[in-house]
Amino acid sequence: MLIGCYTDESMEDIILVRVYGKKTELFVDRENEVRNFRILHSHSCGPELYCTFQNGICYEFVKGTVLDKWLVREPTIYRLVAMEMARIHSIKPENGHPVKPVLWKKLSTYLSLINASMIDSRVSEWFQREVPSFDIIASEIEALKKQLSEIKSPAVLCHNDLLCKNIIYNKAKGFVKFIDYEYSGCNYQAYDIGNHFNEFAGVSDVNYKLYPSQELQRDWLATYLETYKQCNSMELTVTDLEVNKLYVQVCKYALWQKRHSQNGLTPAVPGSSYAVAEDSQKQGLYQLCQVPVMQW
Known part of the structure; x- marks a missing residue:
């Protein structure tokens, strides 16, 4: 639940209060969320966190327009998104030590939650009817881990859930900011970008005809690399x-995510919701906090 609090009708000084959903702590590391919230704010990449309480947080409201599937493909805007992501990816670990990507740990947690929820007959029936067996999913993830780890995409601080509604565009000041850091953490650079490209197709009403063209992707990536190099004191020239x-790296991660979304079980874990859908084309007949199904 998200609540906006303000003292007058002008709504100039809005404070946001977010109350966590029941049992979301089974999958979301709330301490990590708060830590990354503060890190991003300290680098001018996120709003200020005012306080935390047992089941929620209170933080600054970011003024601007929430992106949609049309705004996100406008050159002026998508280049700002690329630049902002590059700045976040350039933030170094606080202790200076290398950190492992969160992806595989999240997948392991995800599988454990699935296995635990099989005691519910409704969940068990849904999985038997709609998706491969648990053993097949587990073995496929191991194969994917081996293949994707060979891509050698660097581990960086990632948002991990950069759908359109998590991007705020301030036209007057000419910047974008990312919000909602529940799934933020160290991950593969190409994963974060590929995840964002998949979000061009939408979430509840997915249409992959809206997936960014190769021309858009290459322009996006060139803009990203320019900023990434600048932030990391590298040679600024970006080559073909x-x-x-x-x-190529981004395409491999994006195709992996897309493939599993079409199977009805998407292991794009950092951007999950806590629901089980009876049919991937419908809203779902019921919700269970124990079983996260991915949003695309």
């Missing part, structure tokens, strides 16, 4: 070879 390399 560098764009091609990142493009």
Whole structure:
């Protein structure tokens, strides 16, 4: 639940209060969320966190327009998104030590939650009818881990859930900011970008005809690399070879995510919702906090 609090009708000084959903702590590391909230704010990449309480947080409201599937493909805006992501990806760990990508740990947690929820007959019946067996899913994830780890995409601080509604565009000041850090953490650079590209197709009403064109992707990636190099004190010139390399890496992660979304069980874990859908084309007949099904 998200509540906006203000003292007058002008709504100039809005404070947001978010109350966590029941049992979301089974999958979301709330301490990590708060830590990354503060890190991003300290680097001018996120709003200020005012306070925390047992089942929620209170933080600054970011003024601007929430992106949609049309705004996100406008050149002026998507280049700002690429630049902001590059800045976040350039934030170094606080202790200076390398950290492991969160992806595989989240997948392991996800599988454990699925296994635990099989005691509910409704969940068990749904999985038997709609998705491969638990053993097949587990073995496929191991194969994916081996293949994707060979891509050698660097581990960076990622948002991990950059759908359109998590991007705020301030036209007057010419910037974008990302919000909602529940799934933020160290992850593969190409994963975060590929996840964002998949979000061009929508969430509840997915249409992959809206997936960004190769031309848009390459322009996005070139803009990203320019800012990423600048933030990391690297040679500023971006070559076609560098764009091609990142493009291939991003495509591999994006295709993996897309494939599993079409199977009805998407292991794009950082951007999950806590619901089980009876039919991937419908809203779902019921919800269970124990079983997260991915949003695309």
